[in-house]
Amino acid sequence: MKNIRKIQILLLLLVLSVLRISGQTVCEIDASRPGAAIQPTMYGIFFEDINFAADGGLYAELVKNRSFEFPQPFVGWTPFGQVTVNTERPCFERNPHYISVTNDGGLLRAGLDNEGFRGIGLKKDHEYRFSAYVRVQGDSPMKLSVELVNAGGENLLKKEMEVKGQEWRKITAVLTSPFTDAHSRLRIVLLTRGTVDMDHISLFPVDTWKNRENGLRTDLAQALYDLNPGVLRFPGGCIVEGNSLATRYQWKNTVGPVENRPLNENRWNYTFKHKAFPDYFQSYGLGFFEYFQLSEDLGAEPLPILSCGLSCQYESNEVVPLDSLQPYIEDALDLIEFANGPVSSTWGKVRADMGHPEPFHLKFIGVGNEQWGEVYPERLEMFVKAIRARYPEVRIVGSSGPSASGKEFDFLWPEMKRIGVDLVDEHYYMNPEWFFDNAHRYDNYDRKGPKVFAGEYASHDHSTKKDNNFLAALSEAAFMTGLERNADVVHMATYAPLFAHVDAWQWNPDLIWYDNLQMVRTPSYYVQQLYGMNAGTHVLPVTMNGEADGMLYASAVWDAKTGEIILKVVNRSDTSRQIPLTVKGLKKRTLSEGTHTYLQADDLKAKNVLGEPERIVPRMRPLTVNGNRLALEVAPQSVNVYRIK
Template identity: 70%
Template sequence: FPGGCIIEGNSLATRYQWKNSVGPVENRPLNENRWNYTFKHKAFPDYFQTYGLGFFEYFQLAEDLGAEPLPVISCGLSCQYESNEVVPMDSLQPYVQDALDLIEFANGDTTSVWGKVRAQMGHPAPFGLKMLAVGNEQWGEVYPERLEVFAKAIRQKYPDIQLVGSSGPSASGDRFDYLWPEMKRLGVDLVDEHYYMSPEWFFSNAARYDNYDRKGPKVFAGEYASHHKETQKANNFLSALSEAAFMTGLERNADIVRLATYAPLFAHVDAWQWNPDMIWYDNLRSMRTPNYYVQQLYAMNPGTDVVPLTNNGKPVTGQDSIYASATTDKATGEIIIKIVNANNKEYNASFAIKGLKKNILSDGVMYMLQDNNLLSTNSLDAEKVVPHMSQLPAMGQSLDLNLLPRSFIVARVKTKPIK
């Protein structure tokens, strides 16, 4: 929060300043939105922020959801796509102080300056902030030299706060290749990678993190979505299926990929600037996209530990256009397998889970998102692409499934000892 280029602003003057977003709502100033001038179908810019939902409300929302807040603060660079404004190094201290004050607002004692403000707003207990991102999609030498100043100050005063740095606006290329070593040099805890790419890219990058350096910073897949340009980036089933395949790689490499965020979340059907988006709505109704259901199935079936998986004796990272990952759930004793069949025909799979030992697979349930038409979409009037649940019979030592073409499956299978 507040997300993306909003934190940078079209200019430094229009950057998101968190101190303007707390205190009495009626006293919060209006601010121009970063995307104000990017609506090609509008004659006049009219996209502003009231700060009605500010950092206090954001922290409250995270608390209500049982989620961990991840604020993003300005590093002294305006949006580099829009502007070349850079805060000189000898003038950076107020920006650094804003970062320190935000941590104090979230976690500080009620006797501290900003902890007192939080208490006066009705929340004397600290919010327990653990993470902070500095900058958004910055690039070039100007970014790490400023990030280094922030990192030194934050670690000195708040050594337990995890810092999130950036690898730039794309998943590869010169900017990406320059920034990753810089993030390692600075020792950030997480590196924010962004990718808005084609469905083909998502399928082919399911093994992206298999060989990442386990000794360096972890990964925050901070913004990603499959963009099918042939259909004007519609939220179709193809984009959702490719994301599901890619996410098997995120789950399989959960030791390196700590966080992942589909983006963006909401869009109004009559007032949107960017697509695709996860949830569309009008003034009365909302619609969940196929992409939403992929995210939902992953989020509701995470498991606790990743376990090795093979299909007919082979790895499952895209071989035969089959993608899969497996986890165990310590609380229920279940094995959870997520599977994508990207073929246009049925596929007979036999999944073996390493470590079953003296256990066998018992009965379970299967959730499936499937459509023979890759271009299928949902609408406000009807959600055509939705998951369907069915029962799974007892399996033995392997999970044998006849995978329907163009399908995403989540199987939750119980285990029991071999008698």
């Protein structure tokens, strides 16, 4: 028997040597040893209001500056005739500005146009819900003309509406657009002699996500749903901090009646001097209630991030003294009550009054974004103690700073362990080669310390001005095999940023691009989708023998829900690879049918664009299975997912 065993070993070595000589790689999965559980939160979504991602993007409101609260109150509007801004006896306490339109009976009309967000996107035969809060200053009813105007200046739809009463009231109308135009305008004209006051002038598509009146843009929300995300991080990163403490994101301003949520400056309006957007503000129509609601819609765990009492350290670097930090800590505790508290609690009642008496079952909360230095952990520690004391079941996310390595990173990781956070948020915006080289980044991380949240990452190909090209997506896919193989360490991962308006963006690359009528999913989007749709439940050991030559990356998982083995293989080389695959440890079971989904491009610089959104999309074909062996043909420059029953 010993001689037979020696012969078998010699034959195996001979086979492997032949494979090496021929340049072939063999792959083996051990199905008998399911490893670490893969967290349901493994692959998710990072949302930040950058690149006009909220107002002008996911949030379906089509009117910019609808409440006239911008510092220059007519931004977005073109008034004509006699139009003034007033605050006497306002309709809304926290949005006190409104306009008064006066028709003096002369030949000139009075009213105003709204330009929307780089135009108003209207589709022919689609319905749009107009609304406004109005009152008259006299006793007689008056008439308004609400008009949809195309880019050529033609007001092809006019609808007359009556206004009466000296107290504020809401008027509504459904308008059916007679044309398709990405750069339309909304026009309101006072037809009757006299004065009308108007506030919170709004235009929404009737067709919103889940048909909600204060809803989301359907195609963009559907794209998020199609990612099958396990976690939704919001409201962003740097936007949480603000350019100053005064402009930080304050969640309590984003809940309650949408008409009475105060405006806030968007910290991305002047951050990049070469791409300044002075008209970039936050209406908070998309607020924390809507984020929690979206998380529920997507089947994703909500992960809100709150200010730790530090403004952006790249900007103003304001610091809240430790003895003045308690209101910030109370905000965190109140948020958990808003999400999880009973309707009898103060903030649970606010949630219930907004239409959601059931709790949102919040399990995670993050404190701080990309802070660094001693000022961060000494503040974070105060939050951790307070949250642990009142809500010990909630898991807390800390930060390792703005970089993937270096002085601040090395300082913060031990501090996160000392403080006892549950997850540490790591960020890396690096070139494609870094992502290829760091596929083994987490192989040697501490298995007993806090878990990793890869909270912001994207491959930046600077040779093409950071295009969302296939090279970037390929390198991200290779890196993600390492996240998956180390699922005992990495519990969450979210690409960033998520959205970008083609006519108003500050930062690239981004996962999804859009204009006012259509969108495009990037190759990076499809990589995220392939991982999100094929996450599995447990890691399986996978080995590559032979000439992998640094060009092949692989991870394997078991999906207990479907009884499938899922193998992911990334080939970065420009040649195809023939890979024999063996699955051992099946005992008396055998493999049956399977599918092969792949994303491939011959040109690494290729990308999807508006007008040609499907240059690079996943394709699927059946997989031939022979016993417990398969012959995999891996195309050059490709991301591959094999599902085997």
